[in-house]
Amino acid sequence: MSARQTYRDALREAHRSALGGDPRVLLIGEDVGRYGGSYAVSRGLLDEFGPDRIVDAPLSELGFVGAGVGAALGGLRPIVEIMTVNFSLLALDPIVNTAASLRHMSGGQFHVPLVIRMATGAGRQLAAQHSHSLEGWYAHVPGLRVLAPATVDDARGMLGAALDDPDPVVIFEHAQLYNVDGTLTAPGGDPDIAHARVRRPGGDVTLVTWGGMLPRTLAAAAELAEAGVDAAVVDLRVLRPLDMATVYESVRRTRRAVLVDESWRSGGFAAELSARLMECAFYDLDAPVERVATAEVPIPYARQLEEAALPQVASIVAAARRCLGGSA
Amino acid sequence: MPVGRYPVPFDRDVAVELLRQMLRIRRFEEACAEQYGLGNIRGFLHLYIGQEAVAAGVVPLLGPEDSLVATYREHGHALVRGVAARSLMAEMFGRATGCCRGRGGSMHLFDAATRFYGGNAIVGGGLPLAVGLALAAKRSGRAGIVACFFGEGAMAEGAFHESANLAALWRVPALFVCENNRYAMGTALERSQARTDLCGHAAAYGLSTRSADGMDVVAVRETAEAAVTEVRAGTPCFLELQTYRFRAHSMFDPELYRERAEVEAWRARGPLHTYTDRLKAQGLYGEAEFLALDAEVAAEVRAAVAYAASAPTEPATELLRDVTVAA
Ligand SMILES: Cc1ncc(C[n+]2csc(CCOP(=O)(O)OP(=O)(O)O)c2C)c(N)n1
Ligand SMILES: [Mg+2]
Numbered sequence: 001m002s003a004r005q006t007y008r009d010a011l012r013e014a015h016r017s018a019l020g021g022d023p024r025v026l027l028i029g030e031d032v033g034r035y036g037g038s039y040a041v042s043r044g045l046l047d048e049f050g051p052d053r054i055v056d057a058p059l060s061e062l063g064f065v066g067a068g069v070g071a072a073l074g075g076l077r078p079i080v081e082i083m084t085v086n087f088s089l090l091a092l093d094p095i096v097n098t099a100a101s102l103r104h105m106s107g108g109q110f111h112v113p114l115v116i117r118m119a120t121g122a123g124r125q126l127a128a129q130h131s132h133s134l135e136g137w138y139a140h141v142p143g144l145r146v147l148a149p150a151t152v153d154d155a156r157g158m159l160g161a162a163l164d165d166p167d168p169v170v171i172f173e174h175a176q177l178y179n180v181d182g183t184l185t186a187p188g189g190d191p192d193i194a195h196a197r198v199r200r201p202g203g204d205v206t207l208v209t210w211g212g213m214l215p216r217t218l219a220a221a222a223e224l225a226e227a228g229v230d231a232a233v234v235d236l237r238v239l240r241p242l243d244m245a246t247v248y249e250s251v252r253r254t255r256r257a258v259l260v261d262e263s264w265r266s267g268g269f270a271a272e273l274s275a276r277l278m279e280c281a282f283y284d285l286d287a288p289v290e291r292v293a294t295a296e297v298p299i300p301y302a303r304q305l306e307e308a309a310l311p312q313v314a315s316i317v318a319a320a321r322r323c324l325g326g327s328a
Numbered sequence: 329m330p331v332g333r334y335p336v337p338f339d340r341d342v343a344v345e346l347l348r349q350m351l352r353i354r355r356f357e358e359a360c361a362e363q364y365g366l367g368n369i370r371g372f373l374h375l376y377i378g379q380e381a382v383a384a385g386v387v388p389l390l391g392p393e394d395s396l397v398a399t400y401r402e403h404g405h406a407l408v409r410g411v412a413a414r415s416l417m418a419e420m421f422g423r424a425t426g427c428c429r430g431r432g433g434s435m436h437l438f439d440a441a442t443r444f445y446g447g448n449a450i451v452g453g454g455l456p457l458a459v460g461l462a463l464a465a466k467r468s469g470r471a472g473i474v475a476c477f478f479g480e481g482a483m484a485e486g487a488f489h490e491s492a493n494l495a496a497l498w499r500v501p502a503l504f505v506c507e508n509n510r511y512a513m514g515t516a517l518e519r520s521q522a523r524t525d526l527c528g529h530a531a532a533y534g535l536s537t538r539s540a541d542g543m544d545v546v547a548v549r550e551t552a553e554a555a556v557t558e559v560r561a562g563t564p565c566f567l568e569l570q571t572y573r574f575r576a577h578s579m580f581d582p583e584l585y586r587e588r589a590e591v592e593a594w595r596a597r598g599p600l601h602t603y604t605d606r607l608k609a610q611g612l613y614g615e616a617e618f619l620a621l622d623a624e625v626a627a628e629v630r631a632a633v634a635y636a637a638s639a640p641t642e643p644a645t646e647l648l649r650d651v652t653v654a655a
Contacts, residue, residue, distance in 0.1 A: 031513045034514045034585040058515065058521065060485060062486055127433050128431075129448075130372070295648060297648055301431055304644055309647060
């Protein structure tokens with residue numbers, strides 16, 4: 001397949017092939033059926049697969065996510081869609097206390113092959129209850145695998161691999177990516193759910209990011225290139241378990257690292273990355289690690305305030321320049 | 329089903345005030361839709377058109393000592409409560425002189441002066457808040473009840489069930505107003521509740537329950553009056569108002585889940601024109617008076633838009649204010 005398609009379409013294709021390939025797979029979520037999905041990912045799937053496979057759930061996040069855990073335990077392969085990460089907070093209990101813990105606390109007797117997908121992120125003036133980036137919280141929890149597809153290849157490829165994982169997988173889809181288009185490099189996309197990818201090679205500084213921040217980090221790298229700075233961009237793709245080898249490999253070459261994280265700075269995921277660089281790559285670094293993160297404020301509605309709160313191309317470029325010690 | 333089978337039983341002032349408030353909401357909402365189209369309002373915008381009789385019928389029964397909690401579909405409630413139209417419109421424009429300094433937008437309108445506690449966009453999120461506000465009112469010995477507005481979709485959330493029980497258990501002065509517009513985004517009530525008799529859910533927790541035609545502002549007001557009286561006397565109540573939203577859920581909704589004919593049938597029962605017709609038929613109000621009222625309301629809305637359009641924006645240097653108390 002070489003035609004361009006959107007991230008949304010790639011996700012829909014991934015669902016279609018998962019549903020078509022395994023009768024145990026079903027999609028559960030609010031408005032995934034009749035409405036067509038709040039971000040239109042599942043549009044048309046109800047007609048194609050029927051209401052037993054595409055299950056509209058009432059506004060009961062704790063209930064239907066918990067039921068997804070039980071259904072996975074009982075032999076089904078549920079994909080549970082939560083509209084937005086903010087609403088997933090109503091379902092933290094079944095995700096953290098049950099799904100993530102069950103294998104261990106049952107002494108390995110039970111496991112939960114559940115996939116939970118949700119939209120995440122800011123940038124659309126949706127204010128404080130629809131805009132947060134909490135994937136770092138989920139990545140804190142042992143027992144979960146946490147994915148952040150940022151390309152059409154990943155949107156197409158990761159879902160099937162997540163369903164094959166015997167343990168719970170949480171997939172974060174940045175709301176600003178749904179309309180982004182691209183071309184698949186392989187018919188099934190990229191099914192790797194274990195490794196980071198170098199999206200742009202470079203020798204001067206390594207920009208590390210994931211999910212919704214990838215496009216603007218690549219834009220920052222392009223801007224740096226115009227100024228003669230050769231920035232590498234590493235897309236983590238998988239936040240847990242974390243593939244640091246790919247990051248170290250790049251940092252060893254560039255000796256400088258800038259971490260771009262859409263969550264709040266304090267205790268954000270970039271803090272974990274920075275700590276690992278300190279622990280394992282300290283002597284490879286020529287400069288302190290830089291973080292570009294969101295200001296410590298609930299995301300405000302007004303456009304200029306939201307923009308000021310979030311990492312922007314200019315702030316990434318500025319951080320890279322600081323890291324290069326003004327030599328660029 | 330016709331709307332309102334009996335003559336309007338109120339004196340002329342009350343009767344006209346109900347009309348005026350519904351008209352204010354309608355014209356304000358139409359202006360919001362227009363400004364959204366122009367890009368001046370952004371993000372999610374949930375219009376209340378079709379449901380005006382609920383806010384117009386219930387909110388004026390609350391006094392200054394009472395509190396309100398609402399959802400993201402709350403422009404009408406805020407307007408009737410007395411938050412200035414221009415301050416609401418400026419908020420939706422994201423301006424510094426908006427009621428929340430541009431931090432909240434359409435979904436998060438708050439106003440301390442009128443005890444308007446939002447503007448809650450987590451479905452069901454307002455319900456426990458209302459229980460706590462009512463508990464505080466009761467404990468402080470202050471007069472005052474709390475009216476909490478929410479959609480029927482929220483009744484599937486655990487928050488509803490826990491809050492209903494707490495309110496009844498603690499006997500707090502809370503009025504739960506369920507605006508049953510039959511859909512939660514694209515999910516019809518029959519597909520979200522095994523038991524669609526909503527009062528039955530509330531009664532199970534020991535709340536006193538009432539239900540009325542939410543398209544009939546007269547029925548809304550009379551039923552709400554009885555409920556408010558009961559709440560003031562200390563019994564938490566649940567009020568179901570059967571209504572309908574004429575517009576899409578938000579500005580992004582392709583409306584694949586309902587038939588045009590259904591929408592048209594409900595439009596025919598629209599709260600504004602059916603009530604206006606009744607007032608006219610009864611000789612309580614004439615066409616000329618209606619036109620004058622409409623012009624007055626249109627001027628208020630126009631002024632609100634003009635105010636918002638020329639209002640200052642908050643500089644980005646102010647980004648971090650109001651996260652916690654200033655040092
Ligand atoms: C906890 C939570 N889940 C999902 C949503 C997304 N959402 C916003 S409004 C809505 C429908 C709510 O329906 P209802 O309670 O009937 O109110 P209405 O919109 O009809 O006024 C949904 C699903 C949300 N805001 N919060
Ligand atoms: Mg509803």
